[in-house]
Amino acid sequence: MDYYAIVHNDFDGTASASVYARAVNSLPRNIWFTEPTKLHEVLAKLELRGVSSVMIADLGINESTFPSIVEAVKRLRSEGATIQWFDHHVWKEEWKSKLKEVGVEVYHDVTTCGAGVVNKVMNPNDEVSRRLASADCSVDIWLHDDPLGEKLRRIVENDRRFEWKKKLLETFYGGTLWNDEFQKILETRINEELKGYQRIWKYVKVLDVEGAKVVVAIRWKGPPDISYASQFLMTRTGADIFVSANGKAVSFRSNTIDVRRFAAGLGGGGHPLAAGASLRIPLLYRFLRWIGVRGPVIDWVSRVVIDVIRKEGLVKYERKPAH
Incomplete structure (x- = not known):
């Protein structure tokens, strides 16, 4: 064919x-x-x-x-x-x-x-x-x-x-x-990821939003990627939701909460447990991030995350049976 x-x-x-x-x-x-x-x-x-x-x-x-x-x-x-x-x-x-x-x-x-x-x-x-x-x-x-x-x-x-x-x-x-x-x-990838896990804490902030624990991270260079980092950070912190922003977009992950609602609230979409949207971080904060000042960027992203979660509300994801 x-x-x-x-x-x-x-x-x-x-x-x-x-x-x-x-x-x-x-x-x-x-x-x-x-x-x-x-x-x-x-x-x-x-x-x-x-x-x-x-x-x-x-x-x-x-x-x-x-x-x-x-x-x-x-x-x-x-x-x-x-x-x-x-x-x-x-x-x-x-x-x-x-x-x-x-x-x-x-x-x-x-x-x-x-x-x-x-x-x-x-x-x-x-x-x-x-x-x-x-x-x-x-x-x-x-x-x-x-x-x-x-x-x-x-x-x-x-x-x-x-x-x-x-x-x-x-x-x-x-x-x-x-x-x-x-x-x-x-084997090579896992070795690189293990080294990366030791430094990602510098890019992370843990929040409590409407009774849910949320890990907010700004993107780092190199492994681990956000999928593996999200599981690592949620497990280590006991968080319900993981959020990662890279300057141009934001990604949401969870094992129990419907995060597509948050992505949709920001004009994006995806799956109930893995979703994303465009999110342009202001130039000033990107500049500060570029020179190594991470706090203001993490705080700005955190405010966006808090607002969208409060607006859309927390909804448990109920897995639908395959057919």
Whole structure:
């Protein structure tokens, strides 16, 4: 089968492409790793060049770019393309209806990750795909119920280059989920993370907001990344919520609280236990952070966090059963 793949630029995107490739018994002629904010641009520039099938996976929709997405898929459909879209982010029903009207096959399921959607629809009986989707969902939607997920996420995110993700796609497609190269990378990454855990306390503040303990952090350079740091810091402090700001965006994590509410309150979105939004820290505070003065930045982010939590309220997350 000859097709193009357009997926999210992360572990879930790579896993989704791999599961789909195994289902159709073919690697894509070309693949694009992108972000939801740039999907409309990728679609607008896409030329079929004799390829009649396009798969999109693990890419949610931004309301501001949706009209451009519709126009782009209309053009591709008029040129004879079959388009399948697999996703697990929160969608408006009108988005699904509009895409279906123009002939897009939409497969949407919020109970799983992107690779999980592809696996359910395309090849539910393939054991390699099931294992890969399980590992991916474990970290992507914050389930933490499959140890392979914590390992593979480090492997995928070890190298951001296209060539590395393409190599991983080929490896997973071939049925290999772990090898000696992965093991060496894992050992190196964990050693780097262990060193990093010793210094991240300088970038952290613990708050009490409406009876919940919240860890607020400003981004540091190097490992550990926010997903691993969030679990470490929440465990060490007994916090319910972890918040990280890097100057341009803010990320929320929790094991028990619906943090998507807070991200949505700031104009963003995501999953109930892992979400984010744009958050531009004022220039003065960024300058102070640059010269090593971290306190004012942490205090500014903390005020934003306190305000949005008080506004949106604390809601326990009730996990929905998969179907």
